[in-house]
Amino acid sequence: MTQVVELVEHTSAMGIPLPDAVGRALAAGDVVDAAPDPYAPGRWSLRAGSKVGAVAVVVPGKDEPVTVRVTPKVAIARLFFLLGYSLDPKGSWRDGQVDIAGHRDLLPALAHTVERQIDRALRQGLLQGYLATEETSLVVRGRVREAEQIRRRFGATLPVEVEYDEFTIDIAENRLLRTAVERLLRLPGVPHDVRRGLLHQRARLADVTVIVRGRPLPVWQPSRLNSRYQHALHLARTVLENNSVEHAPGALRVDGFLFDMNKLFEDFVTVALREACRSLGHSARLQDPHHLDEASAIRMKPDFVLYGPSGAPCAVVDAKYKTEKRDGFPDADLYQMLAYCTALGLREGHLVYAKGNAPHAAHTVRHAGIVIHQHALDLDQEPSGLLSDVEKVAARLVSTPRV
Template sequence: MTSTSRLDLVEHGGWVTARLSPATGRRLAESGVVEVRPDPYDATSWDVRALGKVGAVRIAGVDVSVAPKLPVRRLFFLVGYAADPTRGWHTDEEPVDTGSHEGLVPALAHAFERLADRALRQGLLQGYRTVEDALPVVRGRVCTTEQMQRRYGSPFPVEVTYDDFTADIPENQLLRAAAERLLRLPRIPVAVRHRLLRLVTRLTDASPLVAGRPLPQWRPSRLNHRYHAPCRFAELILDGTSVEHRRGGVRVDGFLFDLAKVFEDFVSTALTQALRAYGGHCRTQARHYLDEASDILMKPDLVHYSDDGVPRAVVDAKYKAERPAGFPGGDLYQMLAYCTALGLPTGHLVYAKGNEPQVRHTIRGAGTVIVQHALELDEEPARVLEEVARVAACLAVPIPNEPCSSDARVTGVITQRTPSLVSSTRALA
């Protein structure tokens, strides 16, 4: 029977049976992208299901596509808000355009190409770049030390350094590299592929990036304002969420979102914004220790501190409830440890709605309260951020013995203390 060359899966969906050689099945299992189990009675039959990563990759000759349960636009909102809470992926004209594409990778390629094309309509951005070179004529400043060390007294060529006004700047380098990376991904529509090729042609003055080196650094400013959204999108495509590496002995090529990381970043960023109305400051992944000897390191997703540095509240974002065998309340145990180490009476777990109910637990013998909040992500952006504001109010103004985010008094607190946050989010819908 013909081996399977394409797998279409859904995030945390059911098992799909595929015809794979034993070697291919083992490579899929080793990739860590999907969960794989062999059929005990048929060496060429394997059951495959997706885990918490979505996107498209090619592993051992098999094209694996994992679709998110969330609509693509909602996923892009979460990622974009975490990258820039003031604008997300929005531009002055309109929100990010995903076209009519339902698949994540086609929509991603379409959206990036549209953003980059809009940025380049006024021509390539140019800037000054410091260049060190050996020239037959003097340009800029002569590097006397380098001239003596490299030329041994010979007058030519001249070692010089000068500022060159050029299009070969980090912003254009990022756009070119992202377009070239997208062209290597599977399932890019033909029309989008052609537009990406034209984009690369327009960016030929920008140097290609060298594999393995850090991404070029750029700084948002008034001068490169039109490049802000496409550059952030390009970094998303090129950074750790973009997969092109070997895991063990298995090469994985493609693009993946880790939904747990996406949700964690969104919750941390959105709560940090919402808590500004209550004073103090927030830190993500703050380092704390559970034991007196400082051997057991803990890094909660978000800790809210008072102005004098005393912890006020602790939050951990969980896209999916952790239920390892034998420890059905793993998330609760972890939060109890955070509260104990930080000396807090209440801890907060924030889940994606549908993965865990909204309840509160009072720990016997300790009195510590752990509140589980649930965010409905498949809502308009303004509505999602209103729910985040309710969670923030619960953190800042706790109400004893009642669920926070559904309480009428919390809604009143939001209206009085965070009106600008709630009203400004409507523009993102």
């Protein structure tokens, strides 16, 4: 029988009976905080951090894996709104109507959403495009690669090294969709009806090349031609980029999918603020590199720097996915923001948290006159209310004075 361990993000540690090999694999894979219980052999202390999702650890000699599920504190529908908006703020995600078919767990909801988006993308048939192809041929097609012909053939007439553009379905967009489908089919906890849908999409994409794991993902550019693919492509890249767990420590195999809520919240806040500030006539840069010192030896990279019409910085923001504790937010966040304000010549800085006891607080730094604002966004509210709160933060940003 499969052992399923249920955890909730950022809650107290739980003592769970686990094989030592599984506990070590969870700790090594940075899935959860895992440590052996010194007083109870065979039990491990597990505590979930900011990563949510599910992983399965397969132990050699056992038929069933040990599955660890980490549930987010945010409702699944809200999580998918944050994800969808950060990927495509102009898309249909804005109204919060995301098709998760009532799934309560993250992985079934993710797999269902991706399968539905791929189905919509492919209803009018597979997109085709031109693909640059190089091959050795007995007939001249396209142009001859003269340097390769000389290097490989030593002056022989045939075969010919040629390069041409082929009109095909084996393009970047279809490769991303096919590879995402394959990845989801290997994940634990995908319901049978969703798996059936994914198998149908794989059959549609059967003639498309699967991207080899570890190789860079192909680049695609939004256009009128691939507009019906774009939602599906955004989700496919999310499945494939930096969120998958798939490795084999020793004889074990760990397979799963995890969202990092820290990154998800940061992406949403910075994208939503950028969109809100753009409507107010300001531009913004995300993860904007700067230096703290005159010698440019100490680098810093604020999450969000707002620029005014003159091109000078006018506001700086850092997003922090953590809830306020009884004694307040961590002081280290304030010290970091103070450094940002000093280096950028700003009199105010802004920290945006996922939740707090009050929507806004401000601290004036002694002998400096710099004011550090702490904003709290309630992620449990409707998308329209959340975006309205972001717009209020944006309005405060554009009025931030410089030193």
